[in-house]
Each structure stands twice: as structure tokens, then as C-alpha cells.
Amino acid sequence: MDPKTLQLTGPSHYAEVVLHAREERSLLDQAPTEWIVLRNRVSMISSRNKRLVGDKLQELSERLNFRCIEGIAERLIFREFYPRGLTAFDEVKETTLGTRPTMSHATARQEVQTLLDAMLPNQAAAAADGSRDAA
DSSP, X not given: OOTTTOOOOSOOHHHHHHHHHHHHHHHHOSOOOOOEEEEEEEOSSOOHHHHHHHHHHHHHHHHHTOEEXXXXXXXXXXXXXXXXXXXXXXXXXHHHHSXXXXXXXXXXXXXXXXXXXXXXXXXXXXXXXXXXHHO
């Protein structure tokens, strides 16, 4: 992206590497490689910059054929999990955390689950259908 005009100028070095890898893979087998891009540690506060980057990512996704999905917000709880060796899916108890679990723990778990569902939409739909069939 041009820093003055904020217009897209072309694929980055990273994008070129991914595009090349996708080409090489398509030569080996005809199965396309899905490319998923997401933003990490995104502020939960709306801003002009956040919107601009999101718009440019969407524009790039159309040019370079990748799927852009919601990422993970900048949450203190993720930084609290790390030194304890925990993830958002681990059982969170006062003994493991050193403090009582809060709504932040449930929110972090839901955010990661939503990310996984977005990455694997067919599996998420099949799981939802299976749970409806069981009901």
C-alpha cells in the first residue's frame, strides 16, 4: 500500500510467496489451496485506520483470491493465559488461573470458536446439522 495515497500498489513479498506456493501445489495436484487471511490483536475500538485496513484487505482478497475472516481481538485475557500454558479452550478454574474466572474467559473462548468456525465453515455447518438431528 502506498503510504501517501493509501492505494494498493501490488502484492507484498509475503503475498508473492503464497501465490507461488499455490501455483506449485496446483501443478502437483489439482486441489486448490485455500488462503485465509485474518488480523491478529485487533483493537476492539472502532477507528478510521481499522476500517481502512479492513477495506484494503477486502479489496486485496478479491485481487489475490483469498478469504478474509474476522481475527482475534487484543484481549488481556490471552496474555494471562500464555504464561500459565493455557488456551481459551482449557478448563478455567480459580486454581489454574490464580483468580476467579470472569466473563472475559467465556468471551475469549467464544471468539476463538468463532474463528475456527469461520476457517472451517463446512465442518461447522455439519456439526450444527448433527446437533439438530440429535435434538
